[in-house]
Amino acid sequence: MEIAKDKVDEAILALLWLNQHVTGVAWKGLDWATMNRLHERGLISDPARRRKSVWFTDEGDAAAENAFRSLFSSGNDETSGSKTTP
Numbered sequence: 001m002e003i004a005k006d007k008v009d010e011a012i013l014a015l016l017w018l019n020q021h022v023t024g025v026a027w028k029g030l031d032w033a034t035m036n037r038l039h040e041r042g043l044i045s046d047p048a049r050r051r052k053s054v055w056f057t058d059e060g061d062a063a064a065e066n067a068f069r070s071l072f073s074s075g076n077d078e079t080s081g082s083k084t085t086p
Helices: 005-023 032-040 058-072
Strands: none
Touching (some): 005 058
């Protein structure tokens, strides 16, 4: 089976966004190859640091929120664009 890496990247970016907005921290315990691709695209900080978390760039935060809403929204979202707990 061939894996669509762009779809995996989008899903992990969305999950990082969810984790950050629920816990306050985007933990980096996810697929390293994907984390490196997201960093290379300028969406997150370098996952190779000693810290156990990453942070979003401004572009990454917007892309992550869009990915989360695209993949996981029920369509009944009245808080579109706000930084509230999903």
